Amino acid sequence: MKISMIVAYGKNWEIGLDNQMLWHISEDFKNFKAITSGHHILMGRKTFESIGKPLPNRTSLVLTRGDFSHEGVHTFNNVQEAFDKARESGEEELFIIGGANIYESLFDYVDKMYLSEVDFEGEADAYLKEIDFSTWDLQEQREYEAIKNEKGDIISPAWNFKVWVKKD
Numbered sequence: 001m002k003i004s005m006i007v008a009y010g011k012n013w014e015i016g017l018d019n020q021m022l023w024h025i026s027e028d029f030k031n032f033k034a035i036t037s038g039h040h041i042l043m044g045r046k047t048f049e050s051i052g053k054p055l056p057n058r059t060s061l062v063l064t065r066g067d068f069s070h071e072g073v074h075t076f077n078n079v080q081e082a083f084d085k086a087r088e089s090g091e092e093e094l095f096i097i098g099g100a101n102i103y104e105s106l107f108d109y110v111d112k113m114y115l116s117e118v119d120f121e122g123e124a125d126a127y128l129k130e131i132d133f134s135t136w137d138l139q140e141q142r143e144y145e146a147i148k149n150e151k152g153d154i155i156s157p158a159w160n161f162k163v164w165v166k167k168d
């Protein structure tokens, strides 16, 4: 089973504030949905609470060290048990979907990264650890422009989508 991570981050590696996302980019949400649909998605308890419900057409695996539970999700105290659940269900590509804590602690397991680099700088309290891309190959990239309202204010920032695979 391949282990992938998918994350959107700002210019200073920021990913969240007050357990919420820092921007609203509808194309990025659509992209996230298209990539993860039909798969197992693994997240920390705080990210699950930020989303608030199981995402449709995906199997939600939630990590907690406590006794958190929620209808429609599978909870695990242990990463390996969560991986086993996905593997035993025949999953071919498991997606780690956050947050900061989970991205950092599971980074060494990741084979493939789907990264949205957002043209955003601002206050945050959750960050991605800086990635050293020298051990990764760029497989795909697409650029998206900012969306402005009629006054010219940016309502949705520009972003670059990149897919990286770990070098052998």
Ligand SMILES: NC(=O)c1ccc[n+]([C@@H]2O[C@H](COP(=O)([O-])OP(=O)(O)OC[C@H]3O[C@@H](n4cnc5c(N)ncnc54)[C@H](OP(=O)(O)O)[C@@H]3O)[C@@H](O)[C@H]2O)c1
Binding pocket: 006, 007, 008, 009, 014, 015, 016, 017, 018, 019, 020, 021, 043, 044, 045, 046, 047, 048, 050, 063, 064, 065, 066, 068, 076, 077, 078, 079, 097, 098, 099, 100, 101, 102, 103, 105, 126
């Ligand atoms: N920009 C993005 O793409 C993106 C994506 C996802 C999330 N985010 C943001 O990231 C932030 C949340 O990140 P976070 O670091 O605060 O929280 P998190 O990683 O979502 O969740 C942390 C929690 O996961 C559980 N946990 C962590 N490691 C574990 C382990 N080894 N075994 C069992 N349970 C474990 C613990 O839950 P218990 O406390 O229950 O024990 C811990 O408190 C939010 O701001 C969110 O919006 C951004």
